[in-house]
Amino acid sequence: MTESAVLAPTTLAWITRLIAFDTTSRNSNRELIDVIDAELRVHGLDPVLVPNSDGTKANLVVTIPAHDGSTTGGVMLAGHTDVVPVDGQAWSSDPFTAEVRENRLYGRGAADMKAFSGVILALLPELVSRPLATPLHLAWTYDEEVGCHGAITLLADLAARGIRPSMCIVGEPTSMRAVSAHKSSHLYRVSFTGLASHSSNTPNGVNAIEYAARAIAFIRSIADEHRVNGPFDASFEVPYTTINVGTISGGAAVNTVAERCDFEFEFRAIPGVSTSAIFSRIEDFVLGELRPAMRAEHAIADVSFAPIGAVPSLSAAGTGAALQLVHELTGTSSEETVGYGTEGGLFQLAGIDTVVCGPGSIRQGHTANEFIDLAQISACEDFMRALARQLAHQH
Ligand SMILES: [Zn+2]
Structure with missing residues (x-):
């Protein structure tokens, strides 16, 4: 040697x-x-x-x-x-x-x-x-x-x-x-609670997976905004803020309205981007639009956010x-x-x-x-x- x-x-x-x-x-x-x-x-x-x-x-x-x-x-x-x-x-x-x-x-x-x-x-x-x-x-x-x-x-x-x-x-x-x-990273878990029901009677239940899917589509739309409109920092290999939904789990059986759905997402922001503004938009949509819609179906429905970690x-x-x-x-x-x-x-x-x-x-x-x-x-x-x-x- x-x-x-x-x-x-x-x-x-x-x-x-x-x-x-x-x-x-x-x-x-x-x-x-x-x-x-x-x-x-x-x-x-x-x-x-x-x-x-x-x-x-x-x-x-x-x-x-x-x-x-x-x-x-x-x-x-x-x-x-x-x-x-x-x-x-x-x-x-x-x-x-x-x-x-x-x-x-x-x-x-x-x-x-x-x-x-x-x-x-x-x-x-x-x-x-x-x-x-x-x-x-x-x-x-x-x-x-x-x-x-x-x-x-x-x-x-x-x-x-x-x-x-x-x-x-x-x-x-x-x-x-x-x-x-380097970029910041912020990690969250989102938990949807619906109401189980036999799938032959969907109005009896609240489908947690379907509401989670709407949240995920919204998150993707914000990611697309950043990819297309920036802000950009050309010094990074990926020169804009990214968002990723990395895990999802939920549902019990194909013939049952899904009672639970959880997913985890993270975003990695370029320096100078307001991370609280990104999170607030997601939170406002989920808590301000999805949760009332779920509760209109049944009062027991709920959704919550839990931060998993953050690195500035x-x-x-x-x-x-x-x-x-x-x-x-x-x-x-x-x-x-x-x-x-x-x-x-x-x-x-x-x-x-x-x-x-x-x-x-x-x-x-x-x-x-x-x-x-x-x-x-x-x-x-x-x-x-x-x-x-x-x-x-x-x-
Ligand atoms: Zn290390």
């Missing part, structure tokens, strides 16, 4: 160790967090755990203060600890046993995003070796893959403790390119110094957009200048035989070393 020879001696060991924890979002991440916590303490740091409501998962955040003891401002490196399931995927090796083959490291989370975390841990000695001009904050979150729940509690903790990083670099896989914008957009207009920093650290000047959401939107919303930049390609994220090129890991090491130099206090 010629390329692995250029990596720091502990980098592959750290990434391998992190991948060995099955931190699929449905599982606890506490064992992995405890290992990071212990390592940070070895280097004299004092990490803070921010548990979820039942304590089964935790964020971890630590601040390496500036040379004068200051913890204000500075740069935050942020990554999530959870990974997506391997269920139903055909892997050619154990997903939780990292394996190096042909200059790639394979394993669940190799790209998304345990290599980023592994590089930080391997280079901790360098990150803490010099007095810093401004603080460095390291943050690991839970439940990113299922709605960015951890980032929300992390931000609440930072605010409560008065810790306010000036900039944040989210290490999601971007092939080490600076990503300054990351706007290029909100990035300044962080983008410049990433350009300096990577020696590039490109600025890209991506279609997937990240915790970066939440950090930006909290007033932190945020850019996404991390090793590996999103194309390998979430796939069977997920891998990261060793060259990407090496590039991430270079990035961290450059950051350590950049943050160092100049005497």
Whole structure:
């Protein structure tokens, strides 16, 4: 392995160790967090755990203060600890046993995003070796893959403790390119309750499926408006806001008026589009037109919305110094957009200048035989070393 020879001696060991924890979002991440916590303490740091409501998962955040003891401002490196399931995927090796083959490291989370975390841990000695001009904050979150729940509690903790990083670099896989914008995503479930009846007597019932179908057709019409009329942002591969109905279930039998129908939809809005306006139009149609029509058939009928998750957009207009920093650290000047959401939107919303930049390609994220090129890991090491130099206090 010629390329692995250029990596720091502990980098592959750290990434391998992190991948060995099955931190699929449905599982606890506490064992992995405890290992990071212990390592940070070895280097004299004092990490803070921010548990979820039942304590089964935790964020971890630590601040390496500036040379004068200051913890204000500075740069935050942020990554999530959870990974997506391997269920139903055909892997050619154990997903939780990292394996190096042909200059790639394979394993669940190799790209998304345990290599980023592994590089930080391997280079901790360098990150803490010099007095810093401004603080460095390291943050690991839970439940990113299922709605960015951890980032929300992390931000609440930072605010409560008065810790306010000036900039944040989210290490999601971007092939080490600076990503300054992504769309928002908003997920909802809509539940229609009608009234069952023998299908020979339809006036006796209320057909939940038929009303859900009208709602779905309305949602599609709004999606078509955005596709045809915009607003457009040409920097995105799909340059307009999209809406998708992704699941539907309902009905009991073909000879029965359907009592229940549920569907889930999401929309992904380009930065600057009012997401509340989109949702309000759908809500107004469903609650203002469909529900009264259902109830006119029978008073028991009802329909309800439940939000499943939301990730705010990351706007290029909100990035300044962080983008410049990433350009300096990577020696590039490109600025890209991506279609997937990240915790970066939440950090930006909290007033932190945020850019996404991390090793590996999103194309390998979430796939069977997920891998990261060793060259990407090496590039991430270079990035961290450059950051350590950049943050160092100049005497
Ligand atoms: Zn990710």
